[in-house]
Amino acid sequence: xxxxxxxxxxxxxxxxxxxxxxxxxxxxxxxxxxxxxxxxxxxxxxxxxxxxxxxxxxxxxxxxxxxxxxxxxxxxxxxxxxxxxxxxxxxxxxxxxxxxxxxxxxxxxxxxxxxxxxxxxxxxxxxxxxxxxxxxxxxxxxxxxxxxxxxxxxxxxxxxxxxxxxxxxxxxxxxxxxxxxxxxxxxxxxxxxxxxxxxxxxxxxxxxxxxxxxxxxxxxxxxxxxxxxxxxxxxxxxxxxxxxxxxxxxxxxxxxxxxxxxxxxxxxxxxxxxxxxxxxxxxxxxxxxxxxxxxxxxxxxxxxxxxxxxxxxxxxxxxxxxxxxxxxxxxxxxxxxxxxxxxxxxxxxxxxxxxxxxxxxxxxxxxxxxxxxxxxxxxxxxxxxxxxxxxxxxxxxxxxxxxxxxxxxxxxxxxxxxxxxxxxxxxxxxxxxxxxxxxxxxxxxxxxxxxxxxxxxxxxxxxxxxxxxxxxxxxxxxxxxxxxxxxxxxxxxxxxxxxxxxxxxxxxxxxxxxxxxxxxxxxxxxxxxxxxxxxxxxxxxxxxxxxxxxxxxxxxxxxxxxxxxxxxxxxxxxxxxxxxxxxxxxxxxxxxxxxxxxxxxxxxxxxxxxxxxxxxx
Amino acid sequence: xxxxxxxxxxxxxxxxxxxxxxxxxxxxxxxxxxxxxxxxxxxxxxxxxxxxxxxxxxxxxxxxxxxxxxxxxxxxxxxxxxxxxxxxxxxxxxxxxxxxxxxxxxxxxxxxxxxxxxxxxxxxxxxxxxxxxxxxxxxxxxxxxxxxxxxxxxxxxxxxxxxxxxxxxxxxxxxxxxxxxxxxxxxxxxxxxxxxxxxxxxxxxxxxxxxxxxxxxxxxxxxxxxxxxxxxxxxxxxxxxxxxxxxxxxxxxxxxxxxxxxxxxxxxxxxxxxxxxxxxxxxxxxxxxxxxxxxxxxxxxxxxxxxxxxxxxxxxxxxxxxxxxxxxxxxxxxxxxxxxxx
Numbered sequence: 001x002x003x004x005x006x007x008x009x010x011x012x013x014x015x016x017x018x019x020x021x022x023x024x025x026x027x028x029x030x031x032x033x034x035x036x037x038x039x040x041x042x043x044x045x046x047x048x049x050x051x052x053x054x055x056x057x058x059x060x061x062x063x064x065x066x067x068x069x070x071x072x073x074x075x076x077x078x079x080x081x082x083x084x085x086x087x088x089x090x091x092x093x094x095x096x097x098x099x100x101x102x103x104x105x106x107x108x109x110x111x112x113x114x115x116x117x118x119x120x121x122x123x124x125x126x127x128x129x130x131x132x133x134x135x136x137x138x139x140x141x142x143x144x145x146x147x148x149x150x151x152x153x154x155x156x157x158x159x160x161x162x163x164x165x166x167x168x169x170x171x172x173x174x175x176x177x178x179x180x181x182x183x184x185x186x187x188x189x190x191x192x193x194x195x196x197x198x199x200x201x202x203x204x205x206x207x208x209x210x211x212x213x214x215x216x217x218x219x220x221x222x223x224x225x226x227x228x229x230x231x232x233x234x235x236x237x238x239x240x241x242x243x244x245x246x247x248x249x250x251x252x253x254x255x256x257x258x259x260x261x262x263x264x265x266x267x268x269x270x271x272x273x274x275x276x277x278x279x280x281x282x283x284x285x286x287x288x289x290x291x292x293x294x295x296x297x298x299x300x301x302x303x304x305x306x307x308x309x310x311x312x313x314x315x316x317x318x319x320x321x322x323x324x325x326x327x328x329x330x331x332x333x334x335x336x337x338x339x340x341x342x343x344x345x346x347x348x349x350x351x352x353x354x355x356x357x358x359x360x361x362x363x364x365x366x367x368x369x370x371x372x373x374x375x376x377x378x379x380x381x382x383x384x385x386x387x388x389x390x391x392x393x394x395x396x397x398x399x400x401x402x403x404x405x406x407x408x409x410x411x412x413x414x415x416x417x418x419x420x421x422x423x424x425x426x427x428x429x430x431x432x433x434x435x436x437x438x439x440x441x442x443x444x445x446x447x448x449x450x451x452x453x454x455x456x457x458x459x460x461x462x463x464x465x466x467x468x469x470x471x472x473x474x475x476x477x478x479x480x481x482x483x484x485x486x487x488x489x490x491x492x493x494x495x496x497x498x499x500x501x502x503x504x505x506x507x508x509x510x511x512x513x514x515x516x517x518x519x520x521x522x523x524x525x526x527x528x529x530x531x532x533x534x535x536x537x538x539x540x541x542x543x544x545x546x547x548x549x550x551x552x553x554x555x556x557x558x559x560x561x562x563x564x565x566x567x568x569x570x571x572x573x574x575x576x577x578x579x580x581x582x583x584x585x586x587x588x589x590x591x592x593x594x595x596x597x598x599x600x601x602x603x604x605x606x607x608x609x610x611x612x613x614x615x616x617x
Numbered sequence: 618x619x620x621x622x623x624x625x626x627x628x629x630x631x632x633x634x635x636x637x638x639x640x641x642x643x644x645x646x647x648x649x650x651x652x653x654x655x656x657x658x659x660x661x662x663x664x665x666x667x668x669x670x671x672x673x674x675x676x677x678x679x680x681x682x683x684x685x686x687x688x689x690x691x692x693x694x695x696x697x698x699x700x701x702x703x704x705x706x707x708x709x710x711x712x713x714x715x716x717x718x719x720x721x722x723x724x725x726x727x728x729x730x731x732x733x734x735x736x737x738x739x740x741x742x743x744x745x746x747x748x749x750x751x752x753x754x755x756x757x758x759x760x761x762x763x764x765x766x767x768x769x770x771x772x773x774x775x776x777x778x779x780x781x782x783x784x785x786x787x788x789x790x791x792x793x794x795x796x797x798x799x800x801x802x803x804x805x806x807x808x809x810x811x812x813x814x815x816x817x818x819x820x821x822x823x824x825x826x827x828x829x830x831x832x833x834x835x836x837x838x839x840x841x842x843x844x845x846x847x848x849x850x851x852x853x854x855x856x857x858x859x860x861x862x863x864x865x866x867x868x869x870x871x872x873x874x875x876x877x878x879x880x881x882x883x884x885x886x887x888x889x890x891x892x893x894x895x896x897x898x899x900x901x902x903x904x905x906x907x908x909x910x911x912x913x914x915x916x917x918x919x920x921x922x923x924x925x926x927x928x929x930x931x932x933x934x935x936x937x938x939x940x941x942x943x944x945x946x947x948x949x950x951x952x953x954x955x956x957x958x959x
Binding site for chain 2: 235264283284285287292301422456
């Protein structure tokens, strides 16, 4: 191996793997991210894939991408633009060249840049460099397919399996460029293919051959070193994505409450992985029911909640639409229920695999009647755990449905996570009614939370009947009395509002007063944080106020808003949270920054916009 | 105290709520049958009162849970099967009864209904079939006969009705029975068997809507003609019916045929014996589909077949996985897989 090459040190790097949806780019990116995390870097990832499982081969529509941002400091986003793009075919290059930094490295599989490849990707010429204006980039055309075939010609694998291994050749090349150890990935092969030793050996060989190829060619003059992150708190870490963290947070809430977890769900992108993870967790007693539809998902959960389980249902926007009526039933029966909505681009089927924050109004208001519920939002892949836990705690202690909003970006994105200890999480004490409670009244409430009691079937002396018809204020029997209805509507709203006395105060990142307060909620946290940090480093009086508790809003919200000259609310929709704020805090004026392209913000566009606002534009 | 289940009376199962069905409605008789059956179910299965949960959807029949003094849940339209499923999976020791109507179960709730049956979850579904929408005042239902004149079919319906038994057996139902609202004794008797059956039990009760579809079942409900127009099936007994017990069913080719014993050379020996336990649904399907005047309408337990249940399978699988699990707590889970120290 040529050790004469220059080694440059970098604080952070963004690598984007892209290829056909059958090329294994999600796995390649995940392996690179895991290797970097295990090496000691902080990492943030962004899978960007089409909704078709196998779109026509070689077309732009079938391009699947996975971006990894790793470095020696805390990574808050997967990065706007990449330093290195791996493009396994002409379509991948055409779809992704706009995401490469000027002067960045592009590694392309030259074997796919043939007549057929160009035509399928819709090129007008057979010269990608000129057609895409890539003269300012370091484009490395490597014969990845042919070298993979050569590497494995004696492996005994069939041709199809050999060609499928070309992603590992590309990964080997990138490992060389960033001086990554191969051992983590080799261990992965050993575990994944434990019963197929020939496949383990083949993958190892291709990975090494890719690594060595990169070391030998003149086209790669430099390698780069990205040191371990030293600013991370000491402790034991693991990688986690948002959907897994959500699943685990729900299990944690069930464990704290001492109740079984029941999940009734119907598969839907991008929420399915939560159901998949929960289905694996029978070892912790989790019961999952893959329902016949979205409505059955929530209705089985309501039944399970009535019967005394901690019940959840998980979905995305279109599924949430179907759950609306049943959610109203949970409001009326005042049963604990967590509904997880992993938001995606809408309306209708929309952009199933792309991110958006456009279900907020549906979460807040999408039911018939006066049907307020608690709405909270996670803001990073790992804090999906905390907010799923809190959703469970609030649902069970306050006897109300809680909507937990995440989105496709944080659900699929992953990051290293300092493993928490369950003893550091608060207790969960639902108001469970004991067997034989004298004078039990189904709708009698505790004064602090205004929550009614939770009386499980099977317990003596507390039988009662719930339902969707309006309830008598105390007895819970059916009541059509006009004043009783007013009283019940009022108390259900007050119960939800009362949650504000049990949630933390809203925090501000940066100074408590200034020229501009950037306001966001949910999954946009990382990008807003980096944009605000960058501006503050340049001396701008900008702070960030990022919300996780959406309904009710934290009590101190207006105190914060009042200390800034301007407020801009940034969200991946046309202005749903800003209108929620306008309803709640009419005394302030709000500027907006909205985007609905199925993509996260970029830090660059946010900084531009904030600078314009500061300049009075 | 422990043996409370031995001593219940129907009165114990009646709630203090005023029953608000129309005077003359068939639902009153069904309520009587249920409160009559439950003490017997309790005795046979050793169930105390707190084990019963009545779940319903929307419709006249779905008010039922308010009128029994057990745990109850009055759900939303069509979703009772899904709610009951959740109750049963959450706590398999409960005795779950779903009250539903032809609109609730077969129109808006059709999907949940067939999937509950397919899963064979241990719930008892009492399907009140009056062939009309009562609570919304007289529109046709999925069981209204072709041509039925109702408020939304002033010129007669142009759609074919469901036959609930056919649907249940088609969805791999293991227990299907049919009764008549006016026959409280038979209804109560069937309910006890439905409760004892491990798996989804569907009991179709032909019920009269006195306001919007009065007399829909009179052709078989009238004392005058009933014995000649219905057959009450009992496992292991000959399929004989008629006032004079002189008619019976035989298999002729691939169809059932009504014959008169002592005529055409048929003797009692030729008459079929009812085998409710036969897993093969062929004859059960034919029995469930018999319609007057070609055939007598079959009442009683038509199909009663053992199979594994969803709730048992869920419980067993969880216990099995837990037994051999390495992960015993959330802390174990969080620390599982690849981790590293910083």
